[in-house]
Amino acid sequence: MITIVDYDTGNLRSVENALRKLGAQYRLSSSAQEISVAEKILLPGVGEAATAMEKLRERSLAEVIRGATQPVLGICLGMQLLCSHSEEGDSECLGIFPNRVRRLTAAAGIKIPHMGWNRISSLKTKLMTGVAEGDYVYYVHSYAADINGFTIATTNHGTDFSGALGRDNFFGCQFHPEKSGGVGERIFSNFLKI
Known part of the structure; x- marks a missing residue:
């Protein structure tokens, strides 16, 4: 079962709808205990990095997520929080990925x-299986992670940035798979199989 981390950061309903469409079993939780024993962890997010990190710390979820050995997928702000630092609110984040998040x-x-459809390219890892170079995904963001060896998809909006990241059991999508039609369904389906 997938556990969706509930830490008051928006877009939970659209993520739930996408998982329901795939027939996936899931639950919403803000409990450190429930999240620590989840089969898979989904960290969505819409909002501001400093506030979101504060909410994770208040609920004792930062260490739970850092220590996760099960597959974890961060979406939008959730992916940014998996990085080392965000310029938004000058926030120290979870540090799973050594990437810095900078304002576009x-x-x-x-x-x-950056709002709307854009292409992803330079695709890597099993999260991107069946996704084609140049496929379109849906973005809504003002900050993005820089590119490094953990980048598994890139996008250009004035400059290139990490559209997705992957490291061991951790993955992140700057775009919203739950709003990205068939491509997003494919990415969710791939995550369910990891």
Whole structure:
């Protein structure tokens, strides 16, 4: 069963709907004990990094997530929290990925927040099985993780950034798989099989 971490950060219903559509069993929980014994952990998120990290710490969830040995998938802000640091609120995050999260830069033709459909490329790992180079996914964000050896998908919005990350049992998607149609369903389905 998948446990969706409930720490007051939005988009839970759309994630639940996507999992329900796939026939996946899940539960919402803010309990450190329940999350620590979950089969898989889903860390969604919409909001601001410093506040979200504070909520994880208040519920004693930061250490639970850091110490997880089961598959973990962070979505949007959830992926950013798996990184080492975010410029948003100058936040120290969970440090699973050594990536830094930086504010995207507006430029001619480049609006911030980055909102809408965009392509992913340079795909790696089993999370991306069956996803094609250049497939479109749905983004809503103003901050993004830099690219390094843990980047498993890239996207360009004025500059290249990590569209997805992977390290051991930890994965993250900056985009919203629950809003990304068939591509997002495929990614969720791949996560369910890990």
